[in-house]
Amino acid sequence: MAEKITGAEALMRALEHEGVDVLFGYPGGSIMPTYDALYDHKGTLNHILVRHEQGAVHAAQGYARVSGKVGCAIVTSGPGATNTITGVADAMMDSTPMVVICGQVGVAMLGTDAFQEVDVVGVTQPISKWSYQIRRPEDVAWAVSRAFYIAKSGRPGPVVLDFAKNAQTGMVEYEPAHVDFIRSYNPYPAIVKEDIEAAAKMINNSVKPFALLGQGVELAGAREEVCAFLEKAQIPFGTTFLGLSDMPSDHPLNKGILGMHGNLGPNVMTNQCDLLIAIGMRFDDRVTGNLATYAKQAKIIHFDIDASEFNKNVKIDLAIHGDCKTTIPAVAELVDKAKHDSWISGFDPYAEKEYNKVIDKAIHPAEGPLLMGEVVRKVSEAANNEAVMVTDVGQNQLFACRYFKFTKPRSVVTSGGLGTMGFGLPAAIGATFGAPDRAVCLFCGDGGLQMSIQELGTIMEQGAPVKIILLNNNFLGNVRQWQEMFFQRRYSFTPMTNPDYELIAKGYGINAKTVIERSELDAAIAEMLATPGPYLLQCAIKEEDNVLPMTPPGANIDEMLLEV
Amino acid sequence: MKRTFGGQCGECTSCGKCDRVLNRGNAAGEETIIDNPIMEQDNSTKLYTFLIYSENIAGLLSQISAVFTRRQVNIESLNVCASSTPGVHKYTVTSYCTLEMATMLKKQMEKKIDVLQANFFTDEEIFINETCLLKISTPIMLENHNVSRIVRMFNARIVEVNPTYATIEKTGITSDILALFNELNAIEGCVLQFVRSGRIAVTKSKIEKLDNYLAEREKQRINK
Numbered sequence: 151m152a153e154k155i156t157g158a159e160a161l162m163r164a165l166e167h168e169g170v171d172v173l174f175g176y177p178g179g180s181i182m183p184t185y186d187a188l189y190d191h192k193g194t195l196n197h198i199l200v201r202h203e204q205g206a207v208h209a210a211q212g213y214a215r216v217s218g219k220v221g222c223a224i225v226t227s228g229p230g231a232t233n234t235i236t237g238v239a240d241a242m243m244d245s246t247p248m249v250v251i252c253g254q255v256g257v258a259m260l261g262t263d264a265f266q267e268v269d270v271v272g273v274t275q276p277i278s279k280w281s282y283q284i285r286r287p288e289d290v291a292w293a294v295s296r297a298f299y300i301a302k303s304g305r306p307g308p309v310v311l312d313f314a315k316n317a318q319t320g321m322v323e324y325e326p327a328h329v330d331f332i333r334s335y336n337p338y339p340a341i342v343k344e345d346i347e348a349a350a351k352m353i354n355n356s357v358k359p360f361a362l363l364g365q366g367v368e369l370a371g372a373r374e375e376v377c378a379f380l381e382k383a384q385i386p387f388g389t390t391f392l393g394l395s396d397m398p399s400d401h402p403l404n405k406g407i408l409g410m411h412g413n414l415g416p417n418v419m420t421n422q423c424d425l426l427i428a429i430g431m432r433f434d435d436r437v438t439g440n441l442a443t444y445a446k447q448a449k450i451i452h453f454d455i456d457a458s459e460f461n462k463n464v465k466i467d468l469a470i471h472g473d474c475k476t477t478i479p480a481v482a483e484l485v486d487k488a489k490h491d492s493w494i495s496g497f498d499p500y501a502e503k504e505y506n507k508v509i510d511k512a513i514h515p516a517e518g519p520l521l522m523g524e525v526v527r528k529v530s531e532a533a534n535n536e537a538v539m540v541t542d543v544g545q546n547q548l549f550a551c552r553y554f555k556f557t558k559p560r561s562v563v564t565s566g567g568l569g570t571m572g573f574g575l576p577a578a579i580g581a582t583f584g585a586p587d588r589a590v591c592l593f594c595g596d597g598g599l600q601m602s603i604q605e606l607g608t609i610m611e612q613g614a615p616v617k618i619i620l621l622n623n624n625f626l627g628n629v630r631q632w633q634e635m636f637f638q639r640r641y642s643f644t645p646m647t648n649p650d651y652e653l654i655a656k657g658y659g660i661n662a663k664t665v666i667e668r669s670e671l672d673a674a675i676a677e678m679l680a681t682p683g684p685y686l687l688q689c690a691i692k693e694e695d696n697v698l699p700m701t702p703p704g705a706n707i708d709e710m711l712l713e714v
Numbered sequence: 715m716k717r718t719f720g721g722q723c724g725e726c727t728s729c730g731k732c733d734r735v736l737n738r739g740n741a742a743g744e745e746t747i748i749d750n751p752i753m754e755q756d757n758s759t760k761l762y763t764f765l766i767y768s769e770n771i772a773g774l775l776s777q778i779s780a781v782f783t784r785r786q787v788n789i790e791s792l793n794v795c796a797s798s799t800p801g802v803h804k805y806t807v808t809s810y811c812t813l814e815m816a817t818m819l820k821k822q823m824e825k826k827i828d829v830l831q832a833n834f835f836t837d838e839e840i841f842i843n844e845t846c847l848l849k850i851s852t853p854i855m856l857e858n859h860n861v862s863r864i865v866r867m868f869n870a871r872i873v874e875v876n877p878t879y880a881t882i883e884k885t886g887i888t889s890d891i892l893a894l895f896n897e898l899n900a901i902e903g904c905v906l907q908f909v910r911s912g913r914i915a916v917t918k919s920k921i922e923k924l925d926n927y928l929a930e931r932e933k934q935r936i937n938k
Contacts, residue, residue, distance in 0.1 A: 275773060275776065275780070276784070331938060332827065333769075333830070333932070334827065334829060334830045457821055457824070458825045461818070
C-alpha cells in the first residue's frame with residue numbers, strides 16, 4: 151500500500167511533478183496547511199513572498215511571459231483570492247499560462263458565509279480558462295495535472311484551483327497524474343489541407359500582401375517558421391504590442407507597430423494592401439480603430455489557435471485554425487518565392503514622415519525637460535537592445551513599446567488587453583526569476599508605480615535585479631493626454647503630488663538616482679545597468695507631453711494624428 | 715430590422731445599451747455618433763435553438779448562460795438534463811439573435827473547457843416540443859362550458875380534478891400552448907396557475923454530430 155500523505159503534501163509533489171520551481175505567494179488562514187507542507191519543500195519550490203496577492207499573480211505572469219513556462223501563484227481564501235482577480239483577468243486577456251492556487255474554507259463550511267469565504271470558482275469562471283474547486287485530497291493530483299495541461303496548451307490562459315481546507319488536511323495515497331487529453335478540449339486541431347492550399351493561392355495571387363503578427367507567434371515559439379515564410383514570399387509585417395519581440399526590430403520586413411499608438415506606415419498600408427495575413431493576433435479595437443473602414447479593400451486570412459477569434463471583430467475571408475508553428479510552414483511550402491519591392495518601398499515615405507514629425511523630436515530633443523521616448527531609447531541601446539522590457543500602463547507603456555528595440559524573443563512584458571496599472575513592478579520581479587540571465591528594465595509612471603509600490607519590499611528581500619526606470623511627470627499622463635485632446639484640457643484629477651521616490655527606494659535599501667538634466671542621462675543609465683541588483687532611476691519628465699502619432703478612439707486606422 | 719439592446723440610453727458613449735457608439739475623435743475634435751459596425755450586421759434576428767453538450771461537471775450551466783449574458787442576448791428558454799450518452803449533459807437553449815451572433819455564441823461556448831459541442835438550429839431543422847401545466851378553478855369549469863370545450867379543442871389532458879381545482883397538461887409547440895393559455899385566461903377567474911417548460915428538441919438530421927465527435931476524439935486518444 152502506498153504511503154498516505156496530506157492533500158497539501160500531495161499538492162507539493164504534484165507541483166514538483168509539473169516542473170514548478172518558483173511560486174509567488176502570500177500565506178493566510180485557509181492555505182496554512184499548504185504553507186506548512188511547503189516548509190519541507192523549500193529546496194525545490196522557491197517560494198517568493200510578495201507584499202500583496204495582486205503582486206503574486208502579476209509576478210507569475212511576468213515569470214511566464216519571459217520563460218514560456220506556467221507561472222504559479224498561491225494565496226489564501228477570501229480577500230487573498232479576490233486580490234488575484236485583476237491578474238487572472240489580465241492573464242486571460244493576454245493569453246498568459248498561469249495556475250493560481252487559492253485556499254478555501256472546508257467543504258462543511260462552504261456556503262455558510264464562513265470567515266474569509268468567497269465563491270472563488272463563481273467569481274473566476276468568466277475570466278479564467280478553467281476554474282475548479284478541489285474538495286477531496288484524492289482530486290489533488292488529477293486537478294493539478296489538468297490545470298497545468300489547460301494553462302499551457304492551445305491558447306494559454308489562467309487556471310484557478312480553489313483548494314478546500316479539508317482537502318489540504320485529509321490523507322491520500324498519492325500517485326502522480328498525467329493529464330494530456332481532455333475529450334471536450336482539443337488544443338491541437340488538425341490542419342485542413344484545403345485551407346492551407348487556399349491560403350497559399352491567395353498569397354501567391356497577392357501583389358500587396360501585409361502580415362500582422364501578434365503574441366501567438368511568440369507563444370507558439372514560431373519565430374523561425376514565420377520568419378522563413380515572410381522572407382520567402384517577401385511579405386512586410388507589422389506587430390501588435392504583445393508581438394513586439396516576435397521578430398527582431400531591425401528586420402527589413404518589420405514595418406513597425408500596429409494600432410492606435412503604432413507607426414504610421416503599417417496603419418496606412420493596412421488600408422492599402424490587397425491581402426492581410428493575421429497571425430496569432432485578435433484584431434483588438436486598439437489595433438483596428440473604426441471597423442467599418444478597416445482593411446475593407448483587402449482579402450483577409452486569419453491564422454489562430456482559438457477558433458472563437460475568427461470573425462469576432464473583423465470579417466475574414468479564410469480562417470486557418472491551428473498552431474502557427476505547424477500551419478505557417480505548411481503554407482510556406484506552397485507559396486512562391488516572390489518580390490514585392492515596390493510595395494515594400496511604399497512604406498518608406500510614411501516612415502520618413504513619422505520620423506521627421508514625431509520620432510526625431512521624441513528621441514533627440516535638443517532642449518527642454520527630458521522626454522520619455524529619449525529615455526526609453528537610451529536604456530534600450532545601453533542594454534544592447536537585448537533586455538527584457540517590462541512596462542506598466544499608460545504613456546510609459548506606449549513610449550516604451552514605441553522606442554524600445556528588440557533582438558531576442560520573449561522580451562516584452564506588458565499588460566496589453568486589460569491595461570492594468572500596477573502590473574509593471576510585480577511583473578518585472580517575476581521576469582527576473584523567469585529570465586535570471588537577462589537584464590530586466592521596467593518602465594513605469596508615477597501613477598502605476600504607486601499602485602503596487604509595496605512590492606519594493608519583495609525586491610529588497612529577494613535582491614531581484616529589476617532596473618526601475620520611473621518616468622515621473624507628476625501626472626496620470628495618458629488620461630491627461632486624452633483630457634487635453636478630447637475633454638478641453640479639463641484636467642480632472644490627473645495632476646499628482648508625488649512623494650520622494652528616491653528616498654522611498656533608499657528606505658528599501660534599493661540604489662536610486664534622479665535625473666533632471668539631459669546631460670546626466672547617459673551616465674545615470676550606465677550606472678543603473680552596471681549596478682548589480684535592483685536600481686531605481688527616476689527621470690523628471692516633461693509634464694505635458696503626448697504620445698504620438700495617435701488614431702483617436704473610433705477613428706479610421708489610417709487617419710493618424712501626427713500632432714495635437 | 716435593426717436590433718437594439720436594452721432600449722434607450724440617451725447620450726450614447728458606447729454604453730452597450732444601444733447600437734451606436736460615440737466617436738470623439740475626428741481631427742477637428744468634434745463628437746459624432748456613428749453606427750457601431752459590429753451591430754450593423756445585426757439585421758435578421760430570429761429564434762435559434764442551441765443544443766449544447768457538456769461533461770457532467772459542476773458549474774457548467776452558469777458558464778453557458780454567462781456567454782449569452784455577456785453578448786447581451788436574452789435566453790428565452792432553457793432546459794438541462796442528462797443526455798442519452800452516459801456522463802454527458804444536454805442543454806437546450808433558445809434565443810433571438812442573428813446568424814453572426816449565434817455563430818459567435820457557439821464558438822464562445824465551445825471554448826469552455828468542459829463543453830463538448832454547441833450547435834444551433836432554426837425551427838425547421840429540429841423536432842421541438844414543450845409542455846405546460848395549468849391549474850384551473852373547478853367551479854368555473856363547471857359553470858362555463860367553454861372551459862372544457864377549449865381543453866378538448868387543444869387536445870390537452872386533464873391530469874387531476876377535485877372540487878377546488880383541476881390540473882391540465884398540454885404538450886406541443888409554443889404557439890399552441892400560449893393560445894390555450896390565452897383562451898382560458900380570458901375567462902375570468904379560470905386560471906389559478908400556469909407554467910410552461912423550456913423547449914426541448916432533437917435534430918431532424920440523420921447525422922449524429924455528438925456521436926461522431928466523441929468517436930473521433932476517442933480515436934485521437936487511442937492514437938496519442
